[in-house]
Amino acid sequence: MIYITIWRGDFMKLRSYQENDAKEILKWIKTERDFRLWSADRYDSYPAKPEDINNNYNNCKKNGLFCPMTLVDDEKVIGHLILRRPNKNENTIRLGFIIVDDGMRGKGYGKEIINQAIKYAKENLNAGEINLGVFANNNSAIWCYKAVGFEEVGIEKNVYSFQGENWDCIEMKLK
Numbered sequence: 001m002i003y004i005t006i007w008r009g010d011f012m013k014l015r016s017y018q019e020n021d022a023k024e025i026l027k028w029i030k031t032e033r034d035f036r037l038w039s040a041d042r043y044d045s046y047p048a049k050p051e052d053i054n055n056n057y058n059n060c061k062k063n064g065l066f067c068p069m070t071l072v073d074d075e076k077v078i079g080h081l082i083l084r085r086p087n088k089n090e091n092t093i094r095l096g097f098i099i100v101d102d103g104m105r106g107k108g109y110g111k112e113i114i115n116q117a118i119k120y121a122k123e124n125l126n127a128g129e130i131n132l133g134v135f136a137n138n139n140s141a142i143w144c145y146k147a148v149g150f151e152e153v154g155i156e157k158n159v160y161s162f163q164g165e166n167w168d169c170i171e172m173k174l175k
């Protein structure tokens, strides 16, 4: 009998974002709509360039705790997110810019990177509440966050307009 074992995750780790990751991350975004679902109004124009991401992150780092991270599997870049402290006097950590390689979605990598980020936030950033915001029309992201243990705690109506559509933003908190 032949046993075939598929190992996933042996070398998968969350490491600090490196500026070279930007060009890989941007390859995963194929349309302006997907770009806005991911980044809302954080960037002026689409398509963004790697230096836009790096300049944005360098600016964000000036305003308090801001940790961009990258999920790698044996050095291959497969996911990305940021952790930040929205209020410097609280221990709340907010996740953002969550994304997985578009060729690898639906295989558990979204859950993996978020679970690793939660662990990092608790162990290294003294996280209390962990929260995030997601557009209400981004079903795959909402499903992923619920599968990890986030629950909906609020909704902000019409926070962003995209090509004539008004998008609502769901606020989620880790249970």
Ligand SMILES: CC(C)(COP(=O)(O)OP(=O)(O)OC[C@H]1O[C@@H](n2cnc3c(N)ncnc32)[C@H](O)[C@@H]1OP(=O)(O)O)[C@@H](O)C(=O)NCCC(=O)NCCS
Residues within 6 Å of the ligand: 037, 038, 039, 097, 098, 099, 100, 101, 104, 105, 106, 107, 108, 109, 110, 111, 112, 133, 134, 135, 138, 140, 141, 142, 143, 144, 145, 147
């Ligand atoms: C959001 C994103 C990171 C999720 O990553 P992913 O690797 O596809 O997610 P996973 O494979 O880990 O799936 C997570 C869960 O969603 C569930 N799910 C997927 N489709 C579902 C459906 N139709 N109904 C219910 N649950 C569903 C999966 O079953 C899984 O949960 P389970 O393992 O408990 O069953 C990915 O879709 C992405 O990069 N999107 C583009 C960028 C973006 O919009 N980011 C959001 C910014 S707020």
